[in-house]
Amino acid sequence: MTFNILISDPLSEDGIYPLRQAEGMNIVIETGWSPEDLANRISEFDALLVRSQTQVTAEIIAKATNLKIIGRAGVGVDNIDLTAATEHGIIVVNAPDGNTNSAAEHTMAMLMSLARKIPQAFHALKNNEWDRKKYVGVELKNKTLGVIGLGRIGAEVAARAQGQRMNVIAYDPFLTAEKALKMGIDFGSVEDVLRKADFITVHTPLMKETKHLINAEAFRLMKDGVQIINCARGGIIDEEALYDAIVSKKVDGAALDVFEQEPAVNHKLLTLAEVIATPHLGASTIEAQESVAIDVSQDVVNFLNGGVVRNPVNLPSVSKEVMLKIEPYFNLSEKLGAFLMGLTDEVIREVNIYYSGDLAGFEVSPLTRNTLKGMLKRHLGEHVNEVNAKFFADRIGIQVNEHKSTASKGFTNLLTVEVTTESGTRRVAGTLLNGLGARIVKVDNYIVDVVPEGHIVFIKHKDQPGAIGRVGTLLAKENINIATMQVGRSTLGGDAIMMLTIDKHIEPNEIERLKELEDIYDVTAIGL
Numbered sequence: 001m002t003f004n005i006l007i008s009d010p011l012s013e014d015g016i017y018p019l020r021q022a023e024g025m026n027i028v029i030e031t032g033w034s035p036e037d038l039a040n041r042i043s044e045f046d047a048l049l050v051r052s053q054t055q056v057t058a059e060i061i062a063k064a065t066n067l068k069i070i071g072r073a074g075v076g077v078d079n080i081d082l083t084a085a086t087e088h089g090i091i092v093v094n095a096p097d098g099n100t101n102s103a104a105e106h107t108m109a110m111l112m113s114l115a116r117k118i119p120q121a122f123h124a125l126k127n128n129e130w131d132r133k134k135y136v137g138v139e140l141k142n143k144t145l146g147v148i149g150l151g152r153i154g155a156e157v158a159a160r161a162q163g164q165r166m167n168v169i170a171y172d173p174f175l176t177a178e179k180a181l182k183m184g185i186d187f188g189s190v191e192d193v194l195r196k197a198d199f200i201t202v203h204t205p206l207m208k209e210t211k212h213l214i215n216a217e218a219f220r221l222m223k224d225g226v227q228i229i230n231c232a233r234g235g236i237i238d239e240e241a242l243y244d245a246i247v248s249k250k251v252d253g254a255a256l257d258v259f260e261q262e263p264a265v266n267h268k269l270l271t272l273a274e275v276i277a278t279p280h281l282g283a284s285t286i287e288a289q290e291s292v293a294i295d296v297s298q299d300v301v302n303f304l305n306g307g308v309v310r311n312p313v314n315l316p317s318v319s320k321e322v323m324l325k326i327e328p329y330f331n332l333s334e335k336l337g338a339f340l341m342g343l344t345d346e347v348i349r350e351v352n353i354y355y356s357g358d359l360a361g362f363e364v365s366p367l368t369r370n371t372l373k374g375m376l377k378r379h380l381g382e383h384v385n386e387v388n389a390k391f392f393a394d395r396i397g398i399q400v401n402e403h404k405s406t407a408s409k410g411f412t413n414l415l416t417v418e419v420t421t422e423s424g425t426r427r428v429a430g431t432l433l434n435g436l437g438a439r440i441v442k443v444d445n446y447i448v449d450v451v452p453e454g455h456i457v458f459i460k461h462k463d464q465p466g467a468i469g470r471v472g473t474l475l476a477k478e479n480i481n482i483a484t485m486q487v488g489r490s491t492l493g494g495d496a497i498m499m500l501t502i503d504k505h506i507e508p509n510e511i512e513r514l515k516e517l518e519d520i521y522d523v524t525a526i527g528l
C-alpha cells in the first residue's frame, strides 16, 4: 500500500528520516501553497505535515477526502481547525517537547536584548552611529519576571530567569502552591502578576480564552515602565493596546517573536524604537527542527501503519503500556457496538459501557470510542472512526457514560454495552477468551457463546418444541447453512432466543419468512 504524504512547510530533512525509511511513503515536499491551490490538491494526500505557516482551515479539511492525519511539527496547533479535523475523522498530532528548549532560550535572548537595547544599539552602530547614552539599559538582577502560562516553555523560562537572579511570579491555572514552592517562585492571579512584574512574558497557547489576554485593561494594571515579551503566539497580546501603551510611555519596551498576522511586514509596532522583534524564530534551531520533524514523522508512519501515536491532539493521549493492555479489546468493543446497534431500531438516547475486571484499572476511553464507532458506523457509514465517533455521538445528543468495576463477574475482563431507547434498554456483553479470541457472552439476559463475526441471525421466540426445527428447515430450504447455533430461555415455555451464525448474507424476504413461522416473535440479521 502506498500513502501520499504532503510536507507543505519547511521541515528538517534529517528529521523526516522516519518517513523516508518507512515503506510505501510517497513524499511530496512543496511549500508556499496558496489556500486555493492547497484546497484543490489536498484530496490527493493521506497525510499532511506542517509547521506554523500552512493554515489548515475548515475549507481545506472539507476537501481532504483521503486525509487521515495532520502532523504539526511544533507545539501550537492554532493554524489547524481542530473541530473540522475531528469531525472529518482526521487525527492531528504535534511535537510538544521538541522545541521547548529552543523557545525558552529564544525568550531569554529576547529578554536580555530588550533589557540592554542590543538590537537598537547594533542597528545604530551599523549606521555608523556611536551613541552610548541613548542605549542605557536595566539589569535583570532583582527584577521580577511575570510568567503567564507556566507549562513546558514557561517553566524553562522561569528557571533560566532565576539563573539571572530574577524573582519570578507566575500564573497558570494548573499551578499549585506546592509546585510554586518547589520551583522557588511566587504565584498569584493574572492580576497579581500584572501588578508586580517588571518584565512580563506570556507562554500560553492561543485559544479563545487567551485571545487578547493582555489588553488595554491589563496594561493599565501594570507597573509604569514595564517591558513585555511575547514568544508564544500573536493574538495573546492585543497589538493595538500594546502600541498605545508604548506610545503613552506606560510600557518601556516590547520583544515580539510572534504577531497576529504573519508574516508581519510593514507592521505598525515595528515603527516604534521600543519594539524589538524576530520573525517567529522561537523554534528555529537545528536541534529543535530535527527533533519536532522526527516526532511527527514517527507518529505519521505509526498511524498510517495501523499503530499507536504518541502525541495526539484531538484524542486523549494514552501511554504505551496502557495501550498494550487495551488494544486487544479494540475489535471486540467495536463489534459489541455494531451488534447492539443492529439489535436496536429505535433512537438511542444513552449508551452505558461497563468495564469489569482488570480493564477497569486502565484508561478505557479508546475502547469507548471504538464501541461508539461500531454503533454509529451502522447508520453514518464508513467515515465514522475513533477520532470522530465521540464528536458524532455528542452532536446527535447521545449521552455516553463509562462505568468501571474491578469485580470480574466470572471473566478476567468483561465489556458490557447497554443502550437506552424510548422503550427500554438492550445490552450485550463480551470478553476475550484466552487463546480463543473474542466472544459475545450475553445478550440482554441470555447467556450465549458466539464469535462476533460474520452473519448473525438473532431470533426471539416462544420456548416451544418445534420452534428451532422450523427455523432450521426454512433456512435449509433457502440453502443457508447454519455454522453455529446458541439457544437460551428465560423460563420454561416463556421467552427464548436463538442466535445463529450462518455462512452467507440472508435476504430481507428470507427474514420476513422466518418471522412468519409459528412461535417466532422477531428476527434480526446483523452483519459484523
Ligand SMILES: NC(=O)c1ccc[n+]([C@@H]2O[C@H](COP(=O)([O-])OP(=O)(O)OC[C@H]3O[C@@H](n4cnc5c(N)ncnc54)[C@H](O)[C@@H]3O)[C@@H](O)[C@H]2O)c1
Residues within 6 Å of the ligand: 074, 075, 076, 077, 096, 099, 100, 103, 148, 149, 150, 151, 152, 153, 154, 171, 172, 173, 174, 203, 204, 205, 206, 209, 210, 213, 231, 232, 233, 257, 258, 280, 281, 282, 283, 284
Ligand atoms: N515562538 C515559537 O516559535 C514557539 C515555539 C514553541 C511554542 N510556542 C508557543 O508557546 C505555547 C506554549 O508552549 P508550551 O510547550 O509551553 O505549552 P504547554 O501546553 O506546555 O504550556 C501552556 C501553559 O499555558 C497554560 N495556560 C492555558 N491557559 C492559560 C491562561 N488563560 N492563563 C495562564 N496560563 C494558561 C496551560 O495551563 C499550560 O500550562 C504554544 O502553545 C505555542 O503557541 C511558540
Ligand SMILES: O=C(O)CC[C@@H](O)C(=O)O
Residues within 6 Å of the ligand: 051, 052, 053, 073, 074, 075, 076, 077, 099, 280, 282, 283, 284
Ligand atoms: O514552526 C515553527 O517554526 C514555529 C513553531 C512554534 O510556533 C510552535 O508552536 O511550536
